[in-house]
Amino acid sequence: MSITYREVKADILRQITQGELAPGSSMPNEVDLAASYGCARATVNRAMRELADDGIIERRRKAGTRVRLNPIRQVRLNIPIVGQEIEELGAAYRYALVHGQAEPAPNWLRARMALKRDDRVLHLTCMHYADGAPYQHEDRWINLDALPEAEQHDFSDIGPNEWLVSTVPFTEAQISFHAVQADATIADYLDCTEGDALFQAERMTWLEGQTITFVQLTYRRGHRLTMQY
């Protein structure tokens, strides 16, 4: 077999990391590289395309390909379902519905979810436990105008997140991470002290332009979101 695109990619990457190809310098074109590797241009193309995708090199038609001055550092973050997250830690997962009620959307939420004047929402409060200890507190609002069937659904056994991903699997979302101080309620749920710094994720989800759900996920004290790159 001839040389593979992986080998080409690895070789180019080696040249870059070992300094044979300096950051900012431009590279030979695909035709020449294909000739020097003794392979087809498509093979070189795939290698280069992936390197560009990885943020290592920059490609522009006619201008050619050059090694990025500052390689883009990027990580892929998998957004897990909390149950899977806990089970991957090797802990037993338990879910509890604390509170669930359909209600008119409060003003702050109406603005945030871009709801109409008299839209109703289903407000759910849930807890997720790892080996019996509080792991995550979930405060969720579901737009009943977009998902009226949510009102009939019983969330005592399966969490709203799991129900949502199976009901409306292909949505757009925005997620944001930040730090909050535990108030008395949260401190009680998460078994920590009022004022403790907690890691919180907020997620807003849309389907075809319509807001489906907004959720605040507050993690137990000391939680870390870790990634390799």
Add this chain to the structure above:
Amino acid sequence: MSITYREVKADILRQITQGELAPGSSMPNEVDLAASYGCARATVNRAMRELADDGIIERRRKAGTRVRLNPIRQVRLNIPIVGQEIEELGAAYRYALVHGQAEPAPNWLRARMALKRDDRVLHLTCMHYADGAPYQHEDRWINLDALPEAEQHDFSDIGPNEWLVSTVPFTEAQISFHAVQADATIADYLDCTEGDALFQAERMTWLEGQTITFVQLTYRRGHRLTMQY
């Protein structure tokens, strides 16, 4: 021109999101799809490969391709240099070196960075300002065994991060995000109240197995890390 791989990809994605292809169901093979789209197999292959990469479908040789039961939700997070991050906010960036000193590595750091018994580190404390207001506090340790030239370098004008990405551009790293309570020192630097919940990133960087640097980046009160997917 014939149909593009983007069109094929878009069409398959449409079929999935609109429920024509149910989650968990298996799809026709590449040859059949190519025939039905009236294009080459390579075109279908690229569309399917990207969908698999996006976590929408699952592919296995011989077994074929099926729509994932639970599509993997993933985001790409670009790790920015703080200066760029601030300038992208449209604010003026200012950097200040607070403190810099070479010293023997303290025990906790030795363990964390996997340093040898008598390795020395350069401990740098810096501040990053956006439009004059504190934005980020940086507490950094550089392994002088791995990067002795750091000791001679003057960090009063350019931050250690910028120096590092230009000196050792291609490294491996682990990054983790969490929440911390501001202690008196940090509160003073970041102009907030002691006990405030702050968003903190920790990053450890390696080059060929050797630990290069460890950094704690503490953001001003209210900082959010936001992503779309």
Add this chain to the structure above:
DNA sequence: TTACGCCTTATGTCTATATCTTTTGAGAAA
């Protein structure tokens, strides 16, 4: 019944060639 091994099949990848698209840079025009 169970375990091993081969055959078939679907995806993975390479080749060679062709056309399309974007963008640069040169030359013409103002």
Add this chain to the structure above:
DNA sequence: TTTCTCAAAAGATATAGACATAAGGCGTAA
């Protein structure tokens, strides 16, 4: 000098055909 236009260059993508590889499944042997 500046602006506009256009051709060439390089990457982006399509095609047809071939072979490689992994793995499901069936048949055979223990």
